Amino acid sequence: MSEPQVIIGTNRTGVQTSPQDTARQLEATRMFAADVPGDMSNYTAERERAIREADLIGSVPAPATTKGVVKTALDKTIGKAPEVLIDKLGERLAFERTGVRLYEAMVAKATSAPGASPALVDTLRQIQAEELEHMNIVREAIETLGGDPTAMTPCADVAGVKAMGVLQVLTDPRTTVSQSMSAILTIELEDNAAWELLIELAQKGGHPLIAKRFKHALEQEETHLATVRQFIRKDLLEQVS
């Protein structure tokens, strides 16, 4: 390790930095008490009211064909509520597409940040290539079902919102390799669970061939997760030994 990833310094955020000020802040809470009766439940009640009145984020686009879904020779059934599968496929496509970009940011980190590990770069590039492959598998599945792979479905949109935190961590030049790999772990953990579900959903929807192709992706994702976990573990243990 060329330079430490964690340092002791002038962190000023805690009460121990300024115990006298903290004592005075607590004194103030005794002098000027809360002026509105109630508790967190007021907040929750307002959320509940808003949820009851809210619209949905949006909809799944209608398939291009009039029948709704193209029945190919391989996947002859349309299943019940095919929009559920299309929505989740849209999510997976968006997730994998963002994943390609997240790994690009991670490669820059692995070459240059505290804790840089050039050996990690080859692994990251391989995972990145597989994320791209997965994106294309999903795109083809959506096309097979008559859907529009360029549309942003509601679940795809939500996936983008979820990824914002990870993106911020990975692209902040100040974060370490260890912090960034931890963000990647979040992605890979979800990715594994999501592919498992998607396979089940495809099978239940009557699309065994799509499900079969997805199994290949899941196997690769399982390797990604194990690789990321092992890297984080080894990296942290090395820092303390």
Next chain:
Amino acid sequence: MTRIDTLLDNKGTPLDKQVFTWRELAGKPISKLDDDAFTRVRVILMNGVESDALRLKHFGARFHKELQLPLAQIRRAEQHQMTSINWLLSADHSPLETTVAYEQVAIEVTAAVAQNEPDPYQAQTYRFGLLEDFDHLYRYAAMLDRLEGKDANNILQGYTDLVPGRPTSEHHRAPGDDLRDNYEKDNAALITKIHAALITGAEYQTHDYYMNIGPLFADPVARALYAEIASVEEQHVTQYGSLQDPAETFMEKWLVHEAMEVYTYASCAEQEENPRLKALWERYVDYELGHLNLACELFKKYERRDPAEVLAGPLPRMIEFKSQRDFVRETLSREIDLRAHGIDYVPKEREARPSLDYRAQLNSEGVPANVVSAGYTFKPGTEINEVGEQQ
């Protein structure tokens, strides 16, 4: 340079030497964890000052064809100063954490100004507004805790108390009760003019910030709270803006604004602990002196008057960037029940019907500030931290 004896004796950096690169505009940020909270206070304050410098000059340009080119030239430098300052905020500040920092700016800087202000009516106005921003901090701190599970004191670093002030639910007034009496330009001290320009600019950026980030929140309570407090910030801009003498010409206001920029950067340079930022503040003191001198030349040319008529006297005592806890508490104890009736400050019972009706209408379907802070008591480590109770 951290001391300036008289504004007009220093030429500063000529405009054509005020140059930047993209890399320095989007340079390295401060540390949310390690830098002093007052470093962040200065960053936010100066962003507000530069934002208002652009605003004033744009309006001036709409009225004065002959000034459009020099104003555009100065604005370009100020745009880049502002960028280099605002980009000092690091991306690990959530918008709500930055909001808490904005309110710390409003409280600590307005309290410093209120004590430094020689005109009693103007000082009273700063104290009046101070108690409202103080309350906003408490409501936002409650939201930071209850929405993001974070302790506002990680941002405030112990300098600022987190308790209710004049309740936000009672800030909502009819426009006629937000206007204030103005200073008289020929009798007012330079520092009085500077203060009005400074605090108006600071409140304006707070308003604009809340208007921009409010819709970024998913949480309905957060969206509602930003809507409510942004409305009060608009009232504050109305209030502080009306402290200035409308009889001043645009060029007089411009001179005051440039003097305010010099003064405020000099205050930052004097007290900054972070050496990189201290150098930046010093550089911008010189840039602002360059702007001020150019404005003075144009003032002589177009108004055929001596800038000393507007800027006479030594630069006042610097703004003190430090915890104003005792002053705030004293003001809170004495003036929490003051209300506005026209341009006057009156006891709560004498508030007039227009504001009472206006408020009743807005509050008739619930008050976001009350929802977010119901029963909220600040505790180190957040209200769900049991250890914090024993601190």
